[in-house]
Amino acid sequence: MLPSAPHPNQLDQEKKLAAAAALRWVQDGMVLGLGTGSTAAHFISLLGEAVRNGQLRVQATATSQASEAQARELGIPLLQPRRGLRFDLTIDGADELDPQLRLIKGGGGALLREKVLANASDYLLIIADSTKLVPQLGQFPLPLEVVPFALPWVLDAVAELGGAPVLRPDRRNPQEPARSDQGNLLVDCHFNQIPDPAQVAAQLKTIPGLVEHGLFLGLARAALVVQSEQVMAVRPGIGPVPATSFTQLP
Numbered sequence: 427m428l429p430s431a432p433h434p435n436q437l438d439q440e441k442k443l444a445a446a447a448a449l450r451w452v453q454d455g456m457v458l459g460l461g462t463g464s465t466a467a468h469f470i471s472l473l474g475e476a477v478r479n480g481q482l483r484v485q486a487t488a489t490s491q492a493s494e495a496q497a498r499e500l501g502i503p504l505l506q507p508r509r510g511l512r513f514d515l516t517i518d519g520a521d522e523l524d525p526q527l528r529l530i531k532g533g534g535g536a537l538l539r540e541k542v543l544a545n546a547s548d549y550l551l552i553i554a555d556s557t558k559l560v561p562q563l564g565q566f567p568l569p570l571e572v573v574p575f576a577l578p579w580v581l582d583a584v585a586e587l588g589g590a591p592v593l594r595p596d597r598r599n600p601q602e603p604a605r606s607d608q609g610n611l612l613v614d615c616h617f618n619q620i621p622d623p624a625q626v627a628a629q630l631k632t633i634p635g636l637v638e639h640g641l642f643l644g645l646a647r648a649a650l651v652v653q654s655e656q657v658m659a660v661r662p663g664i665g666p667v668p669a670t671s672f673t674q675l676p
């Protein structure tokens with residue numbers, strides 16, 4: 427019999443645990459990148475508390491309008507994009523991660539801004555519940571951000587690669603397509619298995635009108651993943667080991 431899926435409340439607890447562990451590695455004065463999604467939202471909420479208590483002084487840029495609004499409401503000082511801006515640490519969630527810390531991201535549609543900030547960061551730290559660490563990427567549909575005019579040809583090209591593309595509907599109004607913060611369309615590709623993520627990433631990069639894909643390769647330095655109620659640290663090809671083995675960013 428297959429093990430039953432964890433209860434949503436349990437997953438939410440795991441997300442909070444991972445977020446709290448990440449907060450312990452934030453140092454006073456850091457410039458932070460803030461991720462998007464339910465796990466990142468827990469982190470932003472805890473960071474907001476620490477800022478309000480005067481425990482931490484930080485500045486941050488968010489990877490989505492939603493995360494920016496949350497951070498603003500909590501009084502986290504925000505920096506707008508500008509030349510030369512770099513981040514000491516970006517904390518973000520993921521839809522899937524493998525033991526090499528290759529990621530699928532973009533389930534919440536924020537893949538483009540997330541990749542921009544990940545590239546501008548000295549350290550990308552992923553926080554995740556127990557369902558996210560997988561032996562091979564691809565079960566989670568790979569998100570793409572696509573310029574609306576190019577959509578038919580992008581769908582043709584991705585279908586030829588075996589990606590079984592599906593235009594993502596808007597969650598609240600399923601008759602309409604979902605839009606990214608940039609106003610672009612989102613397409614989910616059902617590869618089921620991605621044994622060679624670098625090859626798929628390279629193929630996707632050649633498709634005109636495909637603005638960005640959700641494969642994040644060679645970007646994450648570490649992940650905090652909850653397993654059996656314990657926060658474990660994973661680095662590319664190393665771990666999981668108990669996160670308590672580290673007093674600072676591994």
Ligand SMILES: O=C[C@H](O)[C@H](O)[C@H](O)COP(=O)(O)O
Nearest residue numbers: 463464465519532533534536
């Ligand atoms: O576009 C959204 C992001 O890539 C999220 O970080 C990802 O979908 C994980 O979200 P959650 O923490 O809600 O599972």
